[in-house]
Amino acid sequence: MAHDTHDIHRSRAEYEFVKRKRATEMRGQLTSFAIMIFLTLIAFTLVAAEFSPYLIVPILLLLAAIQVVLQLYHFMHMGNKGHGMMAFFMFSGMFIAFLTVLAMVTIVWW
Amino acid sequence: MSSNAQKTGFGATIWDYITTVDHKKIAILYLISGGFFFLVGGVEAMLIRIQLMKAGNDFLSAGTYNEVLTMHGTTMIFLAAMPILFAFMNSIAPLQIGARDVAFPFLNSLGFWLFFFGGVFLNLSWFLGGAPDAGWTNYASLALASEGHGIDFYSLGLTISGFGSLIAGINFLVTIINMRAPGMTYMRMPLFTWTTFVASALILLAFPPLTVGIFFMIFDRLFGANFFDVTMGGNTIIWEHFFWIFGHPEVYILILPAFGIFSEIFAIFSRKRLFGYTALVFATILIGFYGFMVWAHHMFTTGLGPTANAVFALATMIIAVPTGIKIFNWLLTIWGGSISFTVPMIYAVAFIPSFTAGGVTGVMQAIAPLDYQLHDSYFIVAHFHYVIVGGVVLAILAGTHLYWPKMFGTMLSEKLGKWTFWFFFIGFHLTFFIQHFLGLMGMPRRVYTFGADQGWDLFNAISTVGAFFMAVGVIILLVNVVMTTIKNERVGNDPWGDGRTLEWAIPSPPPFYNFAQTPLVRGLDPYWIEKMEGNKEGMIYAEPLGDIHMPNNSFIPFVMSLGMFVASFGALYHLDGDKAWALPVLIIGLGITFGSMLVRSWKDDLGFIVTKEELIADQERIQREAQAREGGKNGGLK
Numbered sequence: 087m088a089h090d091t092h093d094i095h096r097s098r099a100e101y102e103f104v105k106r107k108r109a110t111e112m113r114g115q116l117t118s119f120a121i122m123i124f125l126t127l128i129a130f131t132l133v134a135a136e137f138s139p140y141l142i143v144p145i146l147l148l149l150a151a152i153q154v155v156l157q158l159y160h161f162m163h164m165g166n167k168g169h170g171m172m173a174f175f176m177f178s179g180m181f182i183a184f185l186t187v188l189a190m191v192t193i194v195w196w
Numbered sequence: 197m198s199s200n201a202q203k204t205g206f207g208a209t210i211w212d213y214i215t216t217v218d219h220k221k222i223a224i225l226y227l228i229s230g231g232f233f234f235l236v237g238g239v240e241a242m243l244i245r246i247q248l249m250k251a252g253n254d255f256l257s258a259g260t261y262n263e264v265l266t267m268h269g270t271t272m273i274f275l276a277a278m279p280i281l282f283a284f285m286n287s288i289a290p291l292q293i294g295a296r297d298v299a300f301p302f303l304n305s306l307g308f309w310l311f312f313f314g315g316v317f318l319n320l321s322w323f324l325g326g327a328p329d330a331g332w333t334n335y336a337s338l339a340l341a342s343e344g345h346g347i348d349f350y351s352l353g354l355t356i357s358g359f360g361s362l363i364a365g366i367n368f369l370v371t372i373i374n375m376r377a378p379g380m381t382y383m384r385m386p387l388f389t390w391t392t393f394v395a396s397a398l399i400l401l402a403f404p405p406l407t408v409g410i411f412f413m414i415f416d417r418l419f420g421a422n423f424f425d426v427t428m429g430g431n432t433i434i435w436e437h438f439f440w441i442f443g444h445p446e447v448y449i450l451i452l453p454a455f456g457i458f459s460e461i462f463a464i465f466s467r468k469r470l471f472g473y474t475a476l477v478f479a480t481i482l483i484g485f486y487g488f489m490v491w492a493h494h495m496f497t498t499g500l501g502p503t504a505n506a507v508f509a510l511a512t513m514i515i516a517v518p519t520g521i522k523i524f525n526w527l528l529t530i531w532g533g534s535i536s537f538t539v540p541m542i543y544a545v546a547f548i549p550s551f552t553a554g555g556v557t558g559v560m561q562a563i564a565p566l567d568y569q570l571h572d573s574y575f576i577v578a579h580f581h582y583v584i585v586g587g588v589v590l591a592i593l594a595g596t597h598l599y600w601p602k603m604f605g606t607m608l609s610e611k612l613g614k615w616t617f618w619f620f621f622i623g624f625h626l627t628f629f630i631q632h633f634l635g636l637m638g639m640p641r642r643v644y645t646f647g648a649d650q651g652w653d654l655f656n657a658i659s660t661v662g663a664f665f666m667a668v669g670v671i672i673l674l675v676n677v678v679m680t681t682i683k684n685e686r687v688g689n690d691p692w693g694d695g696r697t698l699e700w701a702i703p704s705p706p707p708f709y710n711f712a713q714t715p716l717v718r719g720l721d722p723y724w725i726e727k728m729e730g731n732k733e734g735m736i737y738a739e740p741l742g743d744i745h746m747p748n749n750s751f752i753p754f755v756m757s758l759g760m761f762v763a764s765f766g767a768l769y770h771l772d773g774d775k776a777w778a779l780p781v782l783i784i785g786l787g788i789t790f791g792s793m794l795v796r797s798w799k800d801d802l803g804f805i806v807t808k809e810e811l812i813a814d815q816e817r818i819q820r821e822a823q824a825r826e827g828g829k830n831g832g833l834k
């Protein structure tokens with residue numbers, strides 16, 4: 087609703103602060119973007135070089151996990167303030183899902 | 197005109213409850229329908245005990261016995277215990293954090309109606325060719341072989357009511373994270389809110405595995421898939437895994453809110469702050485985590501192998517640690533308190549030894565080699581009834597007495613309440629204590645009869661007598677409810693006299709907008725703090741009195757759930773092959789559901805505003821009523 091929008095007036099210092107913060111954030115995003123491309127390159131190289139699948143699969147899974155974390159923190163702003171509960175729930179869920187799948191895989195199919 | 201102008205009359209009241217999105221009214225709906233299913237499950241329990249009263253009894257046939265036993269377990273867990281706990285969560289948790297309502301009032305109503313129609317669908321199986329008969333665990337090898345439509349009623353009914361539970365769980369999570377009053381930090385939340393929070397998180401993570409399992413089951417039975425069919429390359433054990441990955445957290449979904457209710461009771465009636473509040477909170481969270489790591493202890497005898505058994509045995513035993521922390525904290529809360537033995541407090545005190553006994557037999561079963569002896573015997577039956585009846589049901593009865601004034605504005609009779617307690621408590625121990633020994637003597641669970649030469653006659657007869665005691669207790673409770681409602685003696689904000697948390701700072705029952713002004717929370721037990729500082733007004737407030745934005749009632753949740761209900765019949769009978777109407781029914785049902793979703797999405801519903809003037813008038817009315825009450829007779833306990 088229109089009357090709910092607020093005009094935000096910032097002082098000079100606040101403006102500088104926000105600007106600096108955004109610059110830092112942008113640098114983080116660019117860096118992680120570069121890292122992600124590099125990780126993808128490693129993945130492709132591994133497969134192209136035809137290493138044993140027993141080597142490739144675990145490394146690919148590890149790289150994927152790193153990519154997810156980078157994505158969450160640098161592009162989806164999970165590190166920002168007020169995201170503690172989300173992070174807690176996501177990691178709890180992942181932890182529980184991981185344990186469950188691991189246990190299922192080991193005791194049902196091995 | 198705003199909708200707080202009340203229409204009276206029976207039809208208008210019914211319509212109001214069908215369309216309501218008010219968390220307090222939805223709580224009453226949960227309580228009534230959960231209570232109804234509790235009675236249905238209770239009657240089924242009585243049938244079981246009558247059948248097992250003597251050797252070679254022929255009161256129920258073997259097939260009917262299987263149906264009664266399955267429906268007793270399924271009804272009690274999914275349709276009685278959970279909804280009644282949802283009733284308390286809905287009614288109390290938003291008040292305890294000083295919220296206006298839950299985060300999604302519309303979804304709250306939808307969750308209720310999905311549960312309701314799922315439960316009705318499941319129970320209609322009695323009249324439509326036979327109830328499910330593969331036990332509440334519905335193990336696949338048994339379920340796939342079951343004839344008739346019983347199992348399909350189970351899987352479709354639980355899918356629908358499972359959606360309802362999931363919606364309710366998500367709603368509580370969002371409410372508790374986002375809608376706490378100013379000053380209500382996480383570590384100032386009352387224990388009941390905390391346990392609601394953790395139980396909701398468990399619902400969020402535990403119900404999807406059940407839904408997946410049931411989907412596989414539906415596909416196997418209705419569409420000829422082979423997920424669990426060993427002869428076609430499936431794996432029947434996978435169902436057991438899915439079921440218990442859900443099933444073990446499920447028992448914590450039940451017991452944690454029960455712990456919460458008892459934590460409130462101990463603090464109120466010992467007139468002390470909870471001993472070890474922080475430890476209680478972290479024990480609750482820890483139990484939530486451990487709940488997901490122990491499911492295979494239900495499957496020790498399926499042949500998982502010694503390594504898996506050892507891992508899950510140890511994990512299971514660890515759970516005794518946080519639970520033990522809780523027990524000691526409650527004992528130390530009572531210790532040195534100024535105790536008043538009201539009905540809720542009597543239940544709470546009785547809960548400690550009863551539940552501990554169930555916990556101890558649980559640790560016994562965690563010892564995998566011993567479990568090979570105990571598995572599928574009456575020892576197991578005794579164990580889980582000790583934790584569920586001795587924990588959850590005692591909490592439900594205690595909570596009914598404790599929160600009745602807050603939900604309905606009248607006090608249940610203390611005298612009749614004590615009669616209920618003694619009949620129920622003695623009956624409970626009489627029924628189930630002796631079943632430990634029946635199990636050790638070799639009586640298997642789920643058998644419909646036994647022979648006269650097996651030496652189980654006397655103990656079974658005693659057990660049946662105990663069941664009748666419990667039934668008498670429940671009947672006295674019903675009488676109590678009726679008499680209290682007829683007498684209709686209204687009570688004030690804090691009828692127990694020693695309320696500590698925010699829900700006791702508001703009239704009983706609270707006005708539809710809850711707190712006129714959002715309260716400011718200055719510490720743990722905020723209402724107690726204000727009382728101790730002699731605050732006549734009750735609370736201090738975080739905002740000036742102003743207009744309140746409220747959601748409109750809606751008929752859509754009811755229709756949406758009804759569509760699922762109708763569609764289930766179509767899905768169920770479609771596979772008979774000879775019923776041409778089944779497919780149209782399925783399509784019409786889904787059409788109703790998706791159509792009402794579209795209406796909901798396209799129609800703007802901006803709610804209504806309770807103006808400041810209306811609020812002031814309503815607050816004055818409440819004050820007048822309170823003065824009239826105090827002029828006449830003192831409501832409440834003191």
